[in-house]
Amino acid sequence: MPIAIAVHSTALGPALGGCRLWTYPDWRDGIEDALRLSSAMTAKTALAGLANGGGKTVVALPPGTHLDVDDRRAVLHDVGDAIEAFGGRYGTGPDVGTGVDDMVTIGERTDHVFCRPASHGGSGSSSPGTAAGVVAALRATVAHLSGPADPAEHSPQAPVEKSSFAVVGLGSVGADVARRLAVAGARLVVSDVRPDAKALADELGAEWVAPEEALTAEVDVLVPAALGGVLTPALVPQLRCRAVVGPANNQLASPDVAGLLHDRGILWAPDYVASAGGIVHAVAVELYREPEYVVAARIERIGETLTEVYRMAAESGVAPATAAEALVAAKLTQATHS
Numbered sequence: 106m107p108i109a110i111a112v113h114s115t116a117l118g119p120a121l122g123g124c125r126l127w128t129y130p131d132w133r134d135g136i137e138d139a140l141r142l143s144s145a146m147t148a149k150t151a152l153a154g155l156a157n158g159g160g161k162t163v164v165a166l167p168p169g170t171h172l173d174v175d176d177r178r179a180v181l182h183d184v185g186d187a188i189e190a191f192g193g194r195y196g197t198g199p200d201v202g203t204g205v206d207d208m209v210t211i212g213e214r215t216d217h218v219f220c221r222p223a224s225h226g227g228s229g230s231s232s233p234g235t236a237a238g239v240v241a242a243l244r245a246t247v248a249h250l251s252g253p254a255d256p257a258e259h260s261p262q263a264p265v266e267k268s269s270f271a272v273v274g275l276g277s278v279g280a281d282v283a284r285r286l287a288v289a290g291a292r293l294v295v296s297d298v299r300p301d302a303k304a305l306a307d308e309l310g311a312e313w314v315a316p317e318e319a320l321t322a323e324v325d326v327l328v329p330a331a332l333g334g335v336l337t338p339a340l341v342p343q344l345r346c347r348a349v350v351g352p353a354n355n356q357l358a359s360p361d362v363a364g365l366l367h368d369r370g371i372l373w374a375p376d377y378v379a380s381a382g383g384i385v386h387a388v389a390v391e392l393y394r395e396p397e398y399v400v401a402a403r404i405e406r407i408g409e410t411l412t413e414v415y416r417m418a419a420e421s422g423v424a425p426a427t428a429a430e431a432l433v434a435a436k437l438t439q440a441t442h443s
């Protein structure tokens with residue numbers, strides 16, 4: 106089975122990035138994906154304030170592959186051996202197609218693996234951390250959309266409860282985000298490609314629509330929480346939201362979409378900022394040994410980072426992505442020159 110491990114940067118410290126196990130038409134597409142995703146991980150760790158760089162593992166399954174339990178173990182052992190060969194310059198965690206139990210299997214070959222279940226000494230699933238970070242990003246976004254704070258108003262709560270969201274994708278992170286927003290009293294539109302996810306919509310009192318419809322729903326914020334590439338040049342003119350903020354990695358089908366969104370006056374939070382909560386949780390618990398309440402505060406800071414990105418972007422009249430890229434570049438140069 107072709108395995109690609111991309112180490113994009115170690116300027117800030119050892120590279121980190123999940124292990125994706127996915128089907129690709131050609132194994133070279135898997136390499137390309139690993140390269141793109143690893144560079145996003147460098148931006149993610151840098152802006153999350155972690156002393157780590159970015160990397161990614163992709164196991165590129167040929168179309169029609171079925172892995173039985175033994176095949177899967179063998180592949181994950183190969184992944185573990187390959188990671189071990191990096192001698193600590195790269196560590197992995199779960200990603201699309203892998204979970205905490207797979208991290209145990211990888212961990213039979215290397216210690217450079219995060220998110221094993223607590224019973225195996227790890228920090229467990231990264232999904233709750235990711236979801237918490239997304240909600241912090243959403244609060245920062247609706248606060249930014251509602252304009253500068255009125256000094257006469259002493260409400261510390263950003264108006265999530267007064268806003269509407271379309272959550273596209275109810276996997277573990279999307280479902281968790283939807284739940285947290287529902288608890289906060291937000292108006293919700295949700296969708297998933299799996300029809301059985303409708304049960305969650307009913308439970309949360311959310312409006313259930315088809316995925317294409319959710320993407321163009323009239324809401325304050327569109328929350329992409331499924332696979333990447335959803336924001337295409339063709340979709341931009343159809344959007345009816347004020348902002349797009351979600352955990353899906355690589356949301357832009359092509360880099361020019363950030364500019365198209367900006368030109369339409371739609372705020373786009375770079376996905377690598379909004380989705381950092383999971384890796385922050387894993388690193389803070391497993392490497393820094395911080396207690397959960399300190400980790401939670403660290404995840405909350407994603408909101409402050411995003412506010413700063415929005416502020417910088419507004420000041421120079423550029424898209425948030427441009428401001429975020431400048432911040433990443435500054436962090437990396439600073440690290441190389443100190």
Ligand code: PHE
Pocket residue numbers: 121122123124196197198199200201219220231354380381383384387388
């Ligand atoms: N899938 C996680 C992400 O994209 C990757 C990860 C989590 C890597 C935890 C290491 C530790 O951020």
